[in-house]
Amino acid sequence: ATPMSIMVGVGRGAQAGVLIKNAEALERMEKVDTLVVDKTGTLTEGQPKVVAVEAAQGVGKDDLLRLAASVERSSEHPLADAIVAAARERGLALDEVQEFDAPAGKGVTGKVAEKAVLVGSAAFLESRNVAVQGMAALADDLRNDGATVVNVAIDGKLAGLLAIADPVKASTPAALKALAGDGIRVIMLTGDNRTTANAIARQLGIADVEADVLPEQKSAVVARLQNEGRVVAMAGDGINDAPALATADVGIAMGTGTDVAMESAGVTLLGGDLMGMVRARRLSEAAMRNIR
Ligand code: ADP
Ligand code: MG
Numbered sequence: 001a002t003p004m005s006i007m008v009g010v011g012r013g014a015q016a017g018v019l020i021k022n023a024e025a026l027e028r029m030e031k032v033d034t035l036v037v038d039k040t041g042t043l044t045e046g047q048p049k050v051v052a053v054e055a056a057q058g059v060g061k062d063d064l065l066r067l068a069a070s071v072e073r074s075s076e077h078p079l080a081d082a083i084v085a086a087a088r089e090r091g092l093a094l095d096e097v098q099e100f101d102a103p104a105g106k107g108v109t110g111k112v113a114e115k116a117v118l119v120g121s122a123a124f125l126e127s128r129n130v131a132v133q134g135m136a137a138l139a140d141d142l143r144n145d146g147a148t149v150v151n152v153a154i155d156g157k158l159a160g161l162l163a164i165a166d167p168v169k170a171s172t173p174a175a176l177k178a179l180a181g182d183g184i185r186v187i188m189l190t191g192d193n194r195t196t197a198n199a200i201a202r203q204l205g206i207a208d209v210e211a212d213v214l215p216e217q218k219s220a221v222v223a224r225l226q227n228e229g230r231v232v233a234m235a236g237d238g239i240n241d242a243p244a245l246a247t248a249d250v251g252i253a254m255g256t257g258t259d260v261a262m263e264s265a266g267v268t269l270l271g272g273d274l275m276g277m278v279r280a281r282r283l284s285e286a287a288m289r290n291i292r
Contacts, residue, residue: 025266
């Protein structure tokens with residue numbers, strides 16, 4: 001039978017917007033010494049917007065955005081939504097895409113109006129033999145401001161960059177401060193470029209950053225920390241990180257994220273406020289104190 005104090009803890013959590021799925025999650029929470037936190041949608045709002053369109057010489061900005069958005073229309077990634085919204089705001093008519101593909105954590109590809117279009121990370125374009133050096137300095141300037149840079153290639157040549165910004169959630173700084181006060185080591189995890197990740201981490205005072213991590217590698221990062229003897233909570237929105245949520249000692253789903261996140265996690269934070277992690281630890285400590 002579940003001890004009364006656990007049931008009380010679960011009930012108090014629910015009142016505070018912290019949904020605790022089972023006794024185990026509540027019991028383990030007080031032992032957590034490390035929080036791995038996904039950047040996009042967890043530390044940030046998760047509603048990115050295109051803030052700059054930079055076309056290569058001889059390419060029109062509208063053409064660049066129209067071709068990129070025509071391919072991204074078939075993707076469900078938050079970056080894709082931002083690109084399609086930017087094209088619509090400019091009143092651009094999108095074309096049909098053929099041979100669409102979306103390698104996870106890399107980008108999208110397709111044929112639009114007989115042109116081969118690649119949209120994605122610099123590493124992805126390079127892996128398809130597109131040289132990105134021509135605009136690399138500009139890309140790094142944008143990344144140093146905290147923007148995610150998406151590269152666009154047309155017919156095998158770099159055609160431009162889209163800078164996409166996703167503001168830090170208003171509740172994030174205070175939550176990180178409270179977690180640091182509790183002696184929790186916070187590690188940012190992201191598939192984004194290291195320069196962008198470092199810029200956001202600097203804003204937030206996070207010292208540990210794991211960047212350029214492909215979706216299938218995210219749970220390995222959690223497992224590695226566990227092997228080092230750490231008790232790991234992982235917070236994410238379920239876009240690419242559901243296996244990592246399931247691997248962690250305590251998975252924490254952002255209630256603003258996907259259903260699969262909530263299924264994979266022991267704890268769900270309604271409203272996606274990371275401060276709920278601090279509350280969950282307090283509830284865990286109180287419940288376990290009563291049991292002992
Ligand atoms: P995160 O860890 O921030 O959730 P992802 O693993 O989803 O990031 O993506 C990693 C990187 O891959 C992105 O920063 C972007 O450069 C690229 N990428 C992924 N999906 C897309 C897409 N639909 N369009 C363009 N780029 C993408
Ligand atoms: Mg994500």
